[in-house]
Amino acid sequence: MTQNPQITPEWIAVDCSATQMRATAMGAAGPLAQATGETSKDLEAALLCLIAPWLSAQTTPVIACGWDAAPFRAVPCMPADAATLVDIPTEDARISLRIAPGLSQTNPADMMCGEETVIAGALALNPDFDGVICLPGLHSRWVHVSAKEVVSFQxxxxxxxxxxxxxxxxxxxxxxxxxxxxxxxxxxxxxxxxxxxxxxxxxxxxxxxxxxxxxxxxxxxxxxxxxxxxxxxxxxxxxxxxxxxxxxxxxxxxxxxxxxxxxxxxxxxxxxxxxxxxxxxxx
Amino acid sequence: MTQNPQITPEWIAVDCSATQMRATAMGAAGPLAQATGETSKDLEAALLCLIAPWLSAQTTPVIACGWDAAPFRAVPCMPADAATLVDIPTEDARISLRIAPGLSQTNPADMMCGEETVIAGALALNPDFDGVICLPGLHSRWVHVSAKEVVSFQxxxxxxxxxxxxxxxxxxxxxxxxxxxxxxxxxxxxxxxxxxxxxxxxxxxxxxxxxxxxxxxxxxxxxxxxxxxxxxxxxxxxxxxxxxxxxxxxxxxxxxxxxxxxxxxxxxxxxxxxxxxxxxxxx
Missing domain, CATH: 3.30.420.310 (2-keto-3-deoxy-galactonokinase, C-terminal domain)
Structure with a gap:
């Protein structure tokens, strides 16, 4: 990634998985730049590595998903709910970090973290969708979606x-x-x-x-x-x-x-x- | 293992698995001594490490199972058949090595190597057994035995x-x-x-x-x-x-x-x- 002094994002979107972290600098009209790196145990350090070139003296809001540091929300529930975003204190004052909590299910016991935001995005792109979303991956998930809520998953x-x-x-x-x-x-x-x-x-x-x-x-x-x-x-x-x-x-x-x-x-x-x-x- | 100059076996029994090799010095009346070590890529060298203290100027016969160096025999067949033992040339002239070949099955495709001799031993200890032998392990096997033959396995x-x-x-x-x-x-x-x-x-x-x-x-x-x-x-x-x-x-x-x-x-x-x-x- 080369530094680009012209990028001053309004906010930064961060999508974490078990192995990778992808940051997108967002302007008023959409994405300005993107950076991808490996996830590390020290998520803040790994994140700053990626987004440092986009930061300025002003605090930049960061919204992240797949960051397993907040209590999970029980289904059935909406996959995205701004009221449930969790503030994560950071050492670096140039960012204010909020993360989307994962979802949990009691019987059968199950959990997801990051996928709930992917599902919210799929529903944003397909507002009338009722049915099943399948997310293949290291752990594949089958998710029953109805009336914009995650009903159950496996x-x-x-x-x-x-x-x-x-x-x-x-x-x-x-x-x-x-x-x-x-x-x-x-x-x-x-x-x-x-x-x-x-x-x-x-x-x-x-x-x-x-x-x-x-x-x-x-x-x-x-x-x-x-x-x-x-x-x-x-x-x-x-x-x-x-x-x-x-x-x-x-x-x-x-x-x-x-x-x-x-x-x-x-x-x-x-x-x-x-x-x-x-x-x-x-x- | 300490060297014992008094042991002069008539023959040596060797049982190899994917990770371990066990050698037993056999006399006329049964086992004289036993030694266990790790399997290595160079099976002859690993074997000699274990049995060197038991060897003399005369050639000692060694019979081994679980040594994957001979074509497998197709089931149904007797689990032990001396006529199918395979001579394996050795660099060390103090031993003559013969191995018991493994068993194979075509449909469904399956194979075992070493277990056939374990099964033969179980039948030697229980000569009239007809039924199923289950061998738990890294790979567990279910073996249908009838009239002293391995009929099929999975x-x-x-x-x-x-x-x-x-x-x-x-x-x-x-x-x-x-x-x-x-x-x-x-x-x-x-x-x-x-x-x-x-x-x-x-x-x-x-x-x-x-x-x-x-x-x-x-x-x-x-x-x-x-x-x-x-x-x-x-x-x-x-x-x-x-x-x-x-x-x-x-x-x-x-x-x-x-x-x-x-x-x-x-x-x-x-x-x-x-x-x-x-x-x-x-x-």
Whole structure:
């Protein structure tokens, strides 16, 4: 990131995930500049690293989501509510930091932090949407939205299992749709078989020369198939919006199309920014 | 291990796993001494480290299982067959090394290496057994045995998933039977929920103060419950022998008793030695 002395944002939008932090300098007419960096344990320091070039003698308001430092709000509730923003004291007086709290659910126990603002953004972009929002990721979430509220949600460990089980030195970027579809339909119809199918995939590589590309596509298929089997009450007969990184959304869209569902797709970064802007507008 | 110049074994039994190697010096009347070490990429070097004190000018026969260096034998077949032992050339002339090949299955693709000899030992100790042998471990296996042959088997990634998902710095050794049983029955009846229940367990820790001991016992229960749901055709109405490390066998025995099944239990090391002795006797 190069310093640009001409940028003096009205406020700064910050979208944190477990690994990344993205800051957007916002002017009256919209985004002026964007900066992305790694999340660190010291969130304020990591944030200042990114936004220091945009700061001036005056205090700049910062609104952040995905920053796990406030009590979660219980669903059902609106995904964005300016009244629930939490002031976070900062050492640096050039910013005033407010964060959007995450959402929690009691039964079954569940939680999200950051996604609530993405959902608020999706609803800002699609004000009349009633249905299900699916957010693929390290932890994928299925969220039932009705009358602008998050009614209930369920989080799955799918992406984390993929990263734990796939070869870390794997630089493959190819995709084998046949292997993906076969694996998907196996666990979608027999989800209890996941643990056995995961081992069987390795045996096919060792004994039958299954290609690494097919094995990796099969692994994605087995994991998403198991998730879709459990999330069926969410996706069956519902309008679906997928929000996430393009690669992951493609796999979920592919899997849903196999079940006769055509989901809409939104970019997670666009939605997060729309959600943070919505919060700013509500202040 | 201290050197004992009085030991001159007739032969040496070696039982390898992914992480450990156990050598037993065998005399005419049975075991004379035992040594255990880590498996290494150079299996011969690791083996010689363990057994050097027992070697003399004469060549000592060594029979090993779990040494993945020979083509696997397709099931159905006898788990131990001396005619299929494979000579492995060694650099050190003081030993003659023969290994028991693993077993493979085509549909569904599956494989085992080492367990076939453990099974042979269990059958040597229980000659009339017909039923199912379950071998918990990093990869747990359910093996259908009939008329002294391995008919079919299925491997599950359960233990590997546990080690990937449990906290690595966790030094807890307590067990919460209530949390275990609740989690077990959840995935045994709804195995497709595994991915969601895994996340929900973390949310219960974060939101409701679930203890680490209960969370860990719940994790074991969720994973074994999913495995039992898929392995039902193996265990339902069958005599069961569990073979493995005591801690893991205890969890599986607990889970099976909840389903009204009382399994027999054998020690994996005893069975491996009985299987290798059976092979030696067949020569």
């Amino acid at each position: 989080t799955f460990l799918t992406g984390e299992l993929f990263s734990l089980l796939s070869q870390p030195d794997d630089t493959l970027d190819g995709f084998d749709p046949t292997a993906f579809e076969a694996a998907l339909s196996e666990t979608l119809s027999r989800p209890e078989k996941l643990g056995a199918k995961l081992f069987s995939l390795r045996a096919e590589v060792a004994l039958m020369g299954l290609s690494p590309r097919a094995a990796r596509s099969g692994l994605v298929g087995l994991l998403i198939g198991t998730e879709l089997a459990a999330a069926k009450p969410y996706w069956l007969g519902q309008p679906i919006i997928l929000i996430g990184a393009p690669g992951q959304c493609d796999h979920y869209a592919h899997a849903l199309r196999q079940q006769g569902i055509t989901p809409a797709t939104l970019d997670a970064g666009d939605c997060a920014l729309a959600g943070l802007s919505k919060l700013r507008g509500l202040l | 491997t599950f990634l359960t233990g590997e998933l546990f080690s990937l998902l449990s906290q690595p710095d966790d030094t807890l050794d307590g067990f919460d039977p209530t949390a275990f049983e609740a989690a077990l029955s959840e995935t045994l009846s709804r195995p497709e929920k595994l991915g969601a229940k895994l996340f929900s367990l973390r949310a219960e820790v974060a939101l409701m103060g679930l203890s680490p001991r209960a969370a860990r016992s719940g994790l074991v229960g969720l994973l074994i419950g999913t495995e039992l749901a898929a392995a039902k055709p193996y265990w339902l109405g069958q005599p069961i022998i569990l073979i493995g490390a005591p801690g893991q066998c205890d969890h599986y025995a607990h889970a099976l008793r909840q389903q009204g099944i009382t399994p027999a239990t054998l020690d994996a090391g005893d069975c491996a030695l009985a299987g290798l002795s059976k092979l030696r006797g067949l020569l």
